[in-house]
Amino acid sequence: MLQKINIDQIAELARLNLKPAERDKLAKDLEGILAYVSQLQELSADKVPPTSHVLPIENVFRKDFAKLSDIREAVLKHAPKCEGKFFKVPKVIEGA
Amino acid sequence: MSDQYESVIGLEVHVQLKTESKIFCSCPAQFGAEPNQNTCPVCLGLPGSLPVLNERALELAMKVGLALGCRISDRIKFDRKNYFYPDLPKAYQISQYDMPVSSKGHLAIELKSDAGTLAEKRIGITRAHLEEDAGKLLHEGVRDGSWVDYNRAGIPLLEIVSEPDLRSPEEAFQYLVSLKAILQYLGVSDCNMEEGSLRCDANVSIRQKGAAPFGTKVEIKNMNSFRAVHKAIAYEIKRQSEALETGTRIVQETRLWNESKGETFTMRSKEEAHDYRYFPEPDLVPFSVSSDQIEALRKSLPELPQARFERFRKQYGISDYDAYVLVAEKALADYFEACTREGANPKLASNWIQSELLALINLKKHSIKNLPNLPPKHLAGLIRLIENGTISGKIAKDVIVEMYDTKKSAEEIVKEKGLIQVTDTKLLEEVADRVIQANPKVAAEVRSGKAQAIGFLVGQVMKETQGKANPKMINEILTKKITSQK
Numbered sequence: 001m002l003q004k005i006n007i008d009q010i011a012e013l014a015r016l017n018l019k020p021a022e023r024d025k026l027a028k029d030l031e032g033i034l035a036y037v038s039q040l041q042e043l044s045a046d047k048v049p050p051t052s053h054v055l056p057i058e059n060v061f062r063k064d065f066a067k068l069s070d071i072r073e074a075v076l077k078h079a080p081k082c083e084g085k086f087f088k089v090p091k092v093i094e095g096a
Numbered sequence: 097m098s099d100q101y102e103s104v105i106g107l108e109v110h111v112q113l114k115t116e117s118k119i120f121c122s123c124p125a126q127f128g129a130e131p132n133q134n135t136c137p138v139c140l141g142l143p144g145s146l147p148v149l150n151e152r153a154l155e156l157a158m159k160v161g162l163a164l165g166c167r168i169s170d171r172i173k174f175d176r177k178n179y180f181y182p183d184l185p186k187a188y189q190i191s192q193y194d195m196p197v198s199s200k201g202h203l204a205i206e207l208k209s210d211a212g213t214l215a216e217k218r219i220g221i222t223r224a225h226l227e228e229d230a231g232k233l234l235h236e237g238v239r240d241g242s243w244v245d246y247n248r249a250g251i252p253l254l255e256i257v258s259e260p261d262l263r264s265p266e267e268a269f270q271y272l273v274s275l276k277a278i279l280q281y282l283g284v285s286d287c288n289m290e291e292g293s294l295r296c297d298a299n300v301s302i303r304q305k306g307a308a309p310f311g312t313k314v315e316i317k318n319m320n321s322f323r324a325v326h327k328a329i330a331y332e333i334k335r336q337s338e339a340l341e342t343g344t345r346i347v348q349e350t351r352l353w354n355e356s357k358g359e360t361f362t363m364r365s366k367e368e369a370h371d372y373r374y375f376p377e378p379d380l381v382p383f384s385v386s387s388d389q390i391e392a393l394r395k396s397l398p399e400l401p402q403a404r405f406e407r408f409r410k411q412y413g414i415s416d417y418d419a420y421v422l423v424a425e426k427a428l429a430d431y432f433e434a435c436t437r438e439g440a441n442p443k444l445a446s447n448w449i450q451s452e453l454l455a456l457i458n459l460k461k462h463s464i465k466n467l468p469n470l471p472p473k474h475l476a477g478l479i480r481l482i483e484n485g486t487i488s489g490k491i492a493k494d495v496i497v498e499m500y501d502t503k504k505s506a507e508e509i510v511k512e513k514g515l516i517q518v519t520d521t522k523l524l525e526e527v528a529d530r531v532i533q534a535n536p537k538v539a540a541e542v543r544s545g546k547a548q549a550i551g552f553l554v555g556q557v558m559k560e561t562q563g564k565a566n567p568k569m570i571n572e573i574l575t576k577k578i579t580s581q582k
């Protein structure tokens with residue numbers, strides 16, 4: 001079963017401004033991917049635990065040890081906008 | 097609210113876990129650093145950086161799960177929750193979607209009836225999952241934009257989601273009190289709502305009493321104290337009941353609590369319609385937890401509030417309510433037990449802590465956690481003086497204030513000021529004779545059977561002895577004298 005892709009919604013959620021030609025091409029690509037995945041759906045996987053990660057590794061931890069990285073000045077210098085020790089972004093207002 | 101409706105409330109509590117470093121990087125997790133000082137390539141989401149889970153954060157999360165009677169998952173993974181907002185440097189938050197640390201637990205809350213007795217109610221816990229905190233936006237006083245401080249981004253949070261089992265603002269309040277107590281006993285969080293180490297959102301809906309379907313759910317945010325949660329839910333219940341009665345449609349939305357106006361209002365946000373498109377976090381491998389590990393952790397849990405409550409009732413013979421109040425605040429219960437270890441009578445200690453001591457602490461804006469002015473040993477000393485009759489309860493109320501201000505022991509103050517209770521019978525009899533002579537009418541009333549009139553005479557004797565007489569002794573002496581004059 002082919003699922004119709006809502007390319008406009010996906011583009012909006014990803015904050016992408018697509019030109020009409022890109023829009024059509026990407027919609028087709030995504031539909032191709034879905035068609036391939038739907039083939040896999042036909043296989044019975046009831047007894048297979050879901051894979052969330054492709055590498056056979058687990059339990060990678062770090063110790064709870066604090067260390068300052070001291071990169072603030074360098075990062076702020078590369079930020080599109082900053083003021084004092086803050087990053088600056090376009091105004092975001094919550095509520096009234 | 098009219099009787100035909102009932103409110104259905106569920107709470108989402110975010111607790112900041114007490115770790116040294118952030119959840120996926122080594123940046124310090126402490127509060128109050130200079131803006132953006134605690135940042136690194138990982139928590140700023142710079143390309144090429146990789147998150148690695150803080151072992152301690154998972155351990156603390158599992159402890160909370162166990163204390164809430166949850167099932168600890170044997171397999172845990174993290175997921176990306178995608179949305180664009182400038183407080184998220186990566187444009188996604190690492191959270192947990194379908195394989196949280198723990199699920200299906202419960203929390204017991206105690207509800208006080210009108211008669212003053214306590215009744216237990218069990219509130220279901222849906223799940224508790226780990227996630228990273230976002231940064232902080234500052235708008236005020238900023239021209240043409242907002243400032244962002246990413247110190248908080250990546251601080252470990254545990255989100256604890258309740259079942260919609262709560263039925264009133266009071267139940268929600270008690271849920272928070274009980275949850276905070278557990279978190280404090282476990283020592284996993286500072287639970288400070290003002291500093292944001294504990295945050296609470298409420299989902300509130302109204303339905304016909306006994307009706308199975310839920311009404312439209314409204315999410316309330318922005319409450320910064322347990323009291324505010326209580327008030328915001330009460331306001332929302334009233335607003336929704338009125339809407340139902342007038343036939344106004346209730347919209348599913350997020351509303352913000354305005355503390356100064358005492359009302360909720362619709363949140364307007366640039367954030368787009370939610371579609372978080374969760375998917376497994378490819379940068380973090382999965383985690384598995386063995387049953388041995390879970391059992392070892394379970395054994396390491398300290399005594400929890402409910403167990404302590406039961407023990408207090410049995411061991412100290414104090415009322416259910418007193419035991420509950422003491423236990424709800426770990427520091428208060430610790431202080432109480434320290435007093436009893438110093439030999440204080442438990443009932444008197446409980447009374448003096450809950451009345452005089454708490455009043456003093458509130459007045460001075462101090463905290464029971466740190467009380468160098470009045471160590472438990474000193475309060476125990478004061479209680480001993482009351483118990484053995486050295487000073488009256490009335491004098492003790494002045495002594496405790498003096499103790500608090502001077503850090504001196506009760507014995508020292510009583511000795512210095514000569515406050516020792518007058519138990520010299522001869523002296524008391526003299527004063528009693530004088531008082532009876534000066535108030536013949538009142539004495540006659542007592543003689544004619546009006547027993548309560550004696551209170552006035554006792555008061556007069558107390559006054560003459562500057563409160564240092566033993567009221568029980570005066571009462572006996574006066575009664576004996578007046579009735580023998582018949």
Ligand SMILES: [Zn+2]
Pocket residue numbers: 118121122123134135136137138139140250
């Ligand atoms: Zn960092």
